[in-house]
Amino acid sequence: MNVEPPEHHPSGTDSFMHVRHALSRLVRIGLTVGAAAVLATGLATNAQAATGSIRYFDVNQNEFRIVNPPDNVCLALQVRADLIVDETDKRMTIYLGTACQTRVTTIGPGEGRSHIGGPQSVRIIG
Numbered sequence: 355m356n357v358e359p360p361e362h363h364p365s366g367t368d369s370f371m372h373v374r375h376a377l378s379r380l381v382r383i384g385l386t387v388g389a390a391a392v393l394a395t396g397l398a399t400n401a402q403a404a405t406g407s408i409r410y411f412d413v414n415q416n417e418f419r420i421v422n423p424p425d426n427v428c429l430a431l432q433v434r435a436d437l438i439v440d441e442t443d444k445r446m447t448i449y450l451g452t453a454c455q456t457r458v459t460t461i462g463p464g465e466g467r468s469h470i471g472g473p474q475s476v477r478i479i480g
Contacts, residue, residue, distance in 0.1 A: 402424070402425040402480050403422045403423060403424045403425060403478075404422060404423050404424075404425065404442035404443055404444040404478045404480075405422060405442060405443045406421075406422070406441045406442035406443055406463075407419045407420065407421050407422075407441045407442065408420040408423055408429075408438070408439070408440060408441065408442065408446065408476060408478075409438070409439045409441055410431060410433075410435035410437065410438040410439070411435065411436055411437045411438075412433040412434065412435070412436055413434075413436045416433070418431065418432050418433065418435075420476075422442075423442065423476075423478050424478065425444065425478050425479070425480025426477065426478070426479070426480050427477065427478070428449075428453060428454035428475055428476075428477050429475060429476050429477065429478075430452045430453070430474060430475050431452075431473065431474050431475060431476065434472030434473070434474055435448075435472065435473050435474075436468060436469065436472065437466060437467070437468040437469075438466060438467055438468075438470075438473060438476070439465070439466035440461050440462065440463055440464065440465055440466065441463070441464070442463060442478060443463055444463065444478050444479060444480060445460055445461065445462050445463070445478070445479045446460065446461055446462075446476050446477070446478050446479065447459070447460045447476065447477045447479060448460070448461065448467065448470070448473045448475075448476050449473060449474070449475045449476065449477070450471055450472070450473055450474060451474060451475060452474045452475050453475060454475045454476075454477050455475075458470050458471065458473055460479070
């Protein structure tokens with residue numbers, strides 16, 4: 355006696371499960387992309403920067419600039435500054451060390467200092 359297996363016909367339940375699984379994956383991908391966009395937007399709006407430039411000169415009068423520096427971030431200068439000018443819209447603290455160690459002074463917008471020991475880092479106060 356030969357018994358043949360019944361033919362398999364896709365049922366409505368199988369099709370529904372495939373569609374449901376695909377939709378579930380799309381929803382998860384959408385949520386992931388949406389969360390990433392919200393996180394990126396939130397970080398972008400929280401990052402503040404001064405408008406303008408920090409200009410500084412070495413002992414040979416070579417000029418260096420930091421344009422639109424971020425607030426509350428220690429910025430190492432490329433060279434020891436003989437003259438430094440705050441041309442931003444915020445106050446700036448000047449340090450001797452490269453990692454904002456040994457505070458020298460704080461200056462306001464439009465102010466500058468020269469011959470103060472060759473500062474090597476600054477921080478915009480936001």
